[in-house]
Amino acid sequence: MRSLAILLALALPASAEVAPKRAAELQHMVTQDCGSCHGLTRKGGLGSPLTAQALAHAEPEALASIILDGVPETAMPPWRPLLTEEEAMWIARYLKQD
Template identity: 50%
Template sequence: MGADAVTALARGVALGMLLAATAAVAAEPPPTRRAELARLLHDDCGACHGMTLQGGLGSPLTAAALAGKPRDGLVATVLQGRPGTAMPPWQPFMTQDEALWLIERLQAGQAPAVPGR
């Protein structure tokens, strides 16, 4: 393999890695939808995970509790629920990108606030 081919291959690999890293970050929902997702998180998720998300029937949704957990797995849990447990599927109420956006906020310790509360 010549030097040009190696350089082209290296650029292709670098571009692929950049695109994969970019795809892992959720797009910011519009402000109205962010408010709806914040209400869903605090009212519906909070009913089991605690109103302050510190835990209850469900496990805590704090940055410390979610640290090191793979985002893909957490998104799958949010969207598909956990059969045999109290965790319901939320896919009828949010998209994969919206679930990822919430998970990213929670893992960063920045749970979206409900406007007016």
Template identity: 70%
Template sequence: MLEECAVLVLFAFPAMADVSADRARALEHMVTQDCGSCHGLTLKGGLGRPLTREALANADPEGLTLIILDGIPGTAMPPWRPLLTEDEALWIANYLKGKD
């Protein structure tokens, strides 16, 4: 029973990325400046879709991570894989899911 509960807890919460506090501040700045250049400085939309908590309510962090890393072909969303690790992209996804 205890093992079953532990498994449920693991799947109930999105994976947290292992990112240092300094890197987290740099990633937050990147979201504001780089992501904000297309998604709006308040992330409420622009050339790109809104990245508000409400707009991402049904998106899972792992799916967002893949979009961040690989972009969306045929759109203005570029792949960030050359500049970000998977942990950093997951951190951004979780950051966006918790952002107003």
């Protein structure tokens, strides 16, 4: 599983550029959609914590891969139908800095 995440992460773009309006939409999505499982303050719930401290050792590329493809046999769904790779990378970086 880890090697699959690494391979997928290598395929993601190095930069994550999104327009300011889309960035605001993604922030809202993180709060509302991710927050429904990971907690509105992202300190955990059904899903694990998504605080910068909890994700300190995670690579943004691996996080983006999880966001896009979900985690099989868990409640983490794939968001690839709704997000681009750049948007997933933006979310991953946002989670690590916020």
